Amino acid sequence: MKPTEQKKIKKPLTIEQKIKRRNFISFGAFFALGGGAAAGWKWLLNSPEENAGITGGTRAPLRRALNKTELFFRNFFSNNHLVKTYPKERAAKTIRVNSLIGIEDDEDFDIKNWKLEVKISQSKSLKIGIEEIKALPKTEIIFDFKCVEGWDQIQHWAGVKLTDFLLHYKLDALVEKNYMGLETPNGEYYIGLERDSVLHPQTILAYEMNGKPITNDHGAPLRLIIPVKYGIKNLKRIGVMSFSDQRPRDYWAEQGYDYYSGL
Amino acid sequence: MKEIKEKHAFLMRWTHWVNFPVLTVMIWSGLFIYWANDAYGISIFGFTLIKFFPEWFYTYFHIPQRLAEGMAFHFLFMWFFFINGLLYIAYTIFSGAWRELVPKRNSFKEAWQVLLHDLHIRKTIPPQKKYNAAQRIAYSAIILMGVGSVITGLAIYKPVQLYWLCWLCGGYHFARIIHFALTIGYVLFFVIHILQVVLAGWNNFRSVVSGFEVIETEPQIRDEKTLTANHAENETNGAKEN
Incomplete structure (x- = not known):
């Protein structure tokens, strides 16, 4: 060799x-x-959980992915994209109750004293009674309410269109901010919405379901109905409304869910 | 004589092996999501044959109470599933490889003969190129299923913004059912696929990793046929190549 x-x-x-x-x-x-x-x-x-803050409860890299994916899919958002509506006969007679956070844990709540508090600035607030809100133009919607869990139900709601409300109370300047935050009167349940969804023409502050006043379990006297979001963002019994450029705190985003949760 | 016969292109092998773990993660995280509203089952005359899924199944795979986690994984890996699938489809179209894949006019008839052959009912098998008729149908179907999963997935994911997709899928409910049924389809495909790969043997399996098959060719001189064949067999120490 x-x-x-x-x-x-x-x-x-x-x-x-x-x-x-x-x-x-x-x-x-x-x-x-x-x-x-x-x-x-x-x-x-095995990646560590994100630092608990506005969002929490999921692995840090997955949260980054959720936020990036949100930005991508927000490109498809348009106020011209309307949720499908149905005739009244299709609406469920018994509307499903899925969660009572912020309602059942508020024993001091007295509906007679309820007023919606809109935070104008750090020190200034607007307090609005339910009769004032009911005096505004009424908008009805019968649509397929979608829960993040996967179920859906055709429901009939009525109230004031959020844009009508904001216009009437001259809150246009505040809406220029990126986000709106809503909380129950006791602050136990809270959500954040980005401006696009706030201004969507089918987003309403609802006080009626199936033609009757909203029941306690569904968030009397006033709740949010926002068809471009999963049910988790449809906050019941609105206590405080605020505006900010940063994401407001959000109950389910703290528990590992996508902050955006848009449909 | 042994000969190297090219079989699977690099991109086909790459996308095949990327898809396998990605689809596994999608199914796993999909179960976390489905669990939160596990409405499906198969029943006849009110008698439930199958419930998707029984409790022992959830317990065994640690499924309960992981909806948020499932969504987070699902909405990350959907990107890999989509991009990988797109890569495969684009490659298959532009390379002309679709000619070997898409069923031909006689494929449906032939596939029946292939089935009978595989079940040892029929002795002969119709002549085939890269894929036999049954494979053409199965592998084309699985690609269409992948496309279906992406479309129905998007329809469920953004039913308002992509309302036309949702409409195309027959609405939110139906889209969700198709999305689920396709997943069951993948699992059934997987079982048969693995079985067939095992039966087809090493040469076939290797080709999906290395790209080629080794075939025995007819020697040039007829008289030396037996001699050369024996010689080749001795050389490989009897390693079987089919």
């Missing part, structure tokens, strides 16, 4: 050598990439 001499003369590879070589390269790459993928998956699975 003379290895030096063999090196000089490049013999064409035999079929067997070719097979071996290609197997080696492809399976080597296969297992290397597979190992890489497994490591990446392990990293994601």
